[in-house]
Amino acid sequence: MAISLDRRAFLRTTGLAGLALGLAACGDDGAPAASSGGGFGSVKLQLSWKKNVEFAGEYFADTNGYFKAAGFSQVELLSGGGSGTSVESGLATGRCWAGLSAPTITAPAVLQGAQLKIVGATFQKNPFAIVSLKKNPIESAADLAGKRIGVQDSNELVWNALLKANGLDASSVTRVPFQSDPSMLTSGQLDGYVGYVTSGPVRLRMEGHDPAYLLFADAGLPLVAETLTxxxxxxxxxxxxxxxxxxxxxxxxxxxVADPAKSAELAATVYGKDQNLDVKEQTEEAKMQNELVVTPDVKANGLFTITPELIEQNIASLAKAGLTITAEQLFDMTVLDEVYKADPSLKLS
Known part of the structure; x- marks a missing residue:
């Protein structure tokens, strides 16, 4: 699937101006208030990108009737990404009731006065990675020295934060202008590039290459992703x-998590059928993303949970990116805590 890597720009500023004013005036997009018998009406969930396998859980919740059983007449899944409205702006204007975003996008909005909170995270590890080839692997931040790394302008902030987190001087690495073309890696023009671990290595493998990758989360810059906001x-x-x-x-x-193949099928043939997705590739991406979704902490505490330790690590990573914010300003895990307390069977078995 041909997608631009700048879809995961570390910091998107689209629509952040005026969020504080917008939030003061917005309602809940017409959905009726909760009643004792359920009846929550229709709500809109804005996705962080176009409808691919990244949102398999939402597809299952819709397809298998979990949203309706919970009292919602409909949960409309709105595509995000590209030049569209950000989740934060969508929340400000009432375009959506909830959205999937990232701390690096929500934090600037909160710092500008937006009354938003992250209440859970699908991905415990942000999928940003340095993608390389095993014949010339970049397996640690120290391996970056002397290498040619493709970095899109839109990913400059995450790149600089990675260097800062590892005490690396920018002059020790040759940054190469990059427009999401993996052939620059396979042809030897690059030693690695900043990409998304769930798609880049999968695509390279399907083209017959042997990829390697270094997650930013494992290289001093831990951040959650696909955060429910x-x-x-x-x-x-x-x-x-x-x-x-x-x-x-x-x-x-x-x-x-239990069925990557069905996840891919729902993405390619139902929800994202207009995206020309390849079922085989989507299946492999689903398997890759499961490694980011299910961690030992998630097995112990439940999906979407974020431990206090991981929250503090996120706050520290944001500071390295120049975003000074407190955990209390950005996160509220009390709602999810109540969900699991009421129904412990929701935890992974």
Whole structure:
């Protein structure tokens, strides 16, 4: 699948201006308030990118009726990415009720006054990685010295943060202009490039190459991703509705983790059928992303949970990117805690 790597720009500023004003005026896009019998009506969930296998859990929650069983007449999945409206702007204007984003995008919005909170994370590790080939592997940050690394302009902030996290001088690495063309790696023009671990290595492998990769999360820059983000007022005024939604999401992701092939099928033939996705490639990507979704902590605590230790690591990583924010400003895990306390069976078996 031909996709641009800048879809995962470490910091997107689209629509951040005026968020504080927008949030003061927005409602909950017409969805009725929670009632004792369920009846949460229709809500919109904005995805962080176009409909591919990254959102398999949402597809299962919809297909298998978990959203409806939780009391929602419909959960509309809105495509994101490209030049479209950011999740943060969508929340500000009421375009969406919840969204999937990243701390590096939500933090700047919060620092500008947006009343938003991250209440869970699908990916415990951000998929950003240095992608290389095993015949010339980059297996640690120290291996970057003297190498030619392709970095898109849109990923400059994450690149600089990685260097800072590892005490590397930018002059020790040759940064090469890059427009998401892996052939620059396979032809020897590059030693590695900043890409997405769930897609880059899979594509290289399918083309007959033997890829290697170094996750930023394993190289001093731990960050969660696909973070479920909502307005503060949703936590305060629609807590039961949010808990019902989270429970349905968890059930959907349990199914997705258990069945990468079905995840790929739903992505390629149903939800993302207009994206010309390859089922085989999507299946491999689903397997790769499971490694980012299911960690020892998730096995112990449940999907979407983020430990206090990992939250503090995220705050430290954001600081390396020049974003000074506190855990209390950005995260609220109390809603998810209540979900698992009410139904421990939601945890992975």
């Amino acid at each position: 909502v307005r503060q007022e949703t936590i305060e005024k629609e807590r039961d509705k949010l808990k019902a939604f989270l429970a349905a999401e968890i059930k959907g992701w349990k199914d997705a």
